[in-house]
Amino acid sequence: MPWNKNKNDVVFALLSGLVLLLVSGTSLFLIFFIVQSSFPELSDFINLWPRLTGESWSPLTNPPTFGIMHAWVSTLIITTISLTLAVPLGILVAVFTVEYAPRRLSLIAIQCTEILAGVPAVVYGFVGFVTLLPAIETLFDLPAGETLLAAGIILAVMILPYIAAIASSSLNSVSIETRIAGLANGVPKFYVLRKVVLKQSLTGIFAGTTLGLAKALGETLAVMMLAGNAVAVPKSVLDRGQPLTSLIATELGEAGVGSPIYEALFSAGATLMVLVISINFLFWKLKGRLSYNG
Amino acid sequence: MVDKTREVRANQRLITERCFAVLVWIAGILGIFIPLYIITFITINGAPILSWAFLTLPPAGFPLGTGGGIGPAILGSLALITIGLSFSAPLSILAAIFSSQYCTSHNFLVFVRFFAEVLASVPSIIYGLFGYALLVVFFDLKISLLAGGITIAFMMTPVIFVGTHESFNLANKELQQAAISLGVSRLFYIRKVLLPKTLPSILTVIVLASMNAMGSAAPILLTGAIVNSIGEIRLDLPVMSLPSHIFYLVGEAVSFDHAFGTALVLVGVLIFGNMGVGWLKWRYIKNDG
């Protein structure tokens, strides 16, 4: 395809190409930097495993220990709680907006969940702090409401809109012809929904779940305000905890550059980043499959 | 006998179906109720404290934040976003132009897109970690507006890149062939056709990225925020920001009233931004049709 050639054009192409290289170079550097900082020397790599599995985080004792097991166990528990709540609810909300609600109500519901996606994390943390914590305190008769459960519940509300949005777009992608072909067998709408529509949307629902998972893993402030920031390895959902993200946010300011604690925080960051990137890789694959189906 | 079991089955079916419908409606009502509850809750508790003074004065009182207002936090948030945008918007739009207009390698494009989408989903705390280590410590920018703004720019870049790249590609499909057949140069096409045509979606993406950045406190806490400031905006000084101010007020149990007021302002700005984006999209569709 012959474009009209022009000298400025070449200059501009070079310029924008350089910018692309610069931007992607910096971003690659970001990933490399985080991973590298968690073990500055290659020999430190061996320390990574004991650090990840170390049960005790106590930088001030002699000798100090920097195990971050409590952090990823907290992350795991909070994420599990939030997915357990948000995935079924998100699917049901999607079914509501696409299949059950009258048009008006469905539009309202969509708008409302979009609002949910726009509320910033710190506000969720705050609202959870003043409403959820007292409720959990009285409900479970605890001295303080800060628990992994509280963090998990608020996190569920935060990821709900993402799961609902992707689930409803995949429900919408099941064609009216397919639905009619199902109904033409003399079965009720619910049967078609269960056996055809939901089944066909499974990839999409799963993709929504992975996206929600990635969001949940990376959330910082809301969980930090609600989980209680305790460095013991949590044993139940009513324990306090400190997920990876909170660990970083809490300790980074105090950590001397290059100190063991600094490296330990970067290990936490690197773990988190690698996890989120792998989840996104999965999401990317699923999304590809989704567009083939749709 | 046969008829009886049939009836029982039919009944069971009806019950399952009804139960499911009830569940769906409960979920739907929750989906409407939770957001409305959060918004009303913040509005009712935050509205009483809102005043011109609250919006403009610096925090005061003891402990700090029990009196005064959030003027510096508003200014700080705006300054952070301005700096973030002035780095990220031109760079990511140029990069998107290159990938949509000049780049011919399909594999490279797929890689860049995937990479950008991954970066867009990397948790903000990771950007905070990076910004802290690189900007605050290594380049010795200290905790400052500049360090915070650049960290924000890092966060915004992949988002703006992906969004603009997408709309450039869409516009290309429609317009590129026509432009080629008119014999114009590529640069002319980019300046006079592509950019004006995609302006609404570029703006949409920029607003979305800004709102996203405005709400995220974690990276700013690590790189650019301070609990109190008289409102002086200087690149080498830290600033207050709306989300980090809420975090401070709640975390140190300073003043819930002020936290409600600040949250109302923040949420108000974000919802307003959302509506703005909705309006832009609507206009875009209308112009197209």
Place this chain on the structure above:
Amino acid sequence: MDKKISSSDKVFSASHVAPSPALSLNKLNAGYKERQVLFNINAVFYKNKITSILGPSGCGKSTLISVCNRTLELIPGAGVISGNVFLNGNDIYDTAASAQLIRKKIGIIFQHPITFPASIVENVLFGAVYHQKLTRQERLDYARHHLGIVGLETELINRLHEPAHKLSGGQRQRLCLARTLANQPEIILMDEPCSALDPSAMRHIEELIKTLSKTYTIIIVTHNIAQARRISDYTIVMTNGRIIEQDQTTKIFEKPKRKQTHEFIEGLIG
């Protein structure tokens, strides 16, 4: 358990039973959103007979048969405007009638075969497991029996549990027929069931349709005039949403009353 279909079934010899109406349409007007497609349709379909519907493309044949089992109304904005459809004397558009039950009794095979995201066997059993109680053991046999009827069993014997979307267009068409048969309907509506079939598969389906007509009432939309002549007992000719002639097939083809009918079957219009 299921209706056995075999050519040795001599109890009902079709040609000797005086035709009684199974389905009749009375002054029917129907259409899609903002567009009426069927005008004042009066038609009768006889029990255990094959009736074919002929007409130029776009004249409303598919619409007509989807009116017969209340599937038209599933398309948003589409539906019956006025008129009645009687099944064994009862109006299926009566407010008391259950659309779901009617769709079970009157099966339909759409022009474009649609399979569900499940295995071949599960596709055949889609409606059947809803309508009747089948044990795990019975299910496979039941599915294979119906695949056998449409001539797919031997072809697919090793692929029964593969996803159905891997089938070819013609195989899918027959799978949809098997799915409808497995629901044990009384009347079967077919919209160009042979459009994706090779001549030998088409012969097989034509034979099958003839055999099925001993147990079912069959209405078939086709573009293949020779096929209509070969298999159907009655023929309806339509243009522009109106019926121009309906009669016994032999009469339509040998002594059409209307000039338009003659022109259509000679291939002059449409």
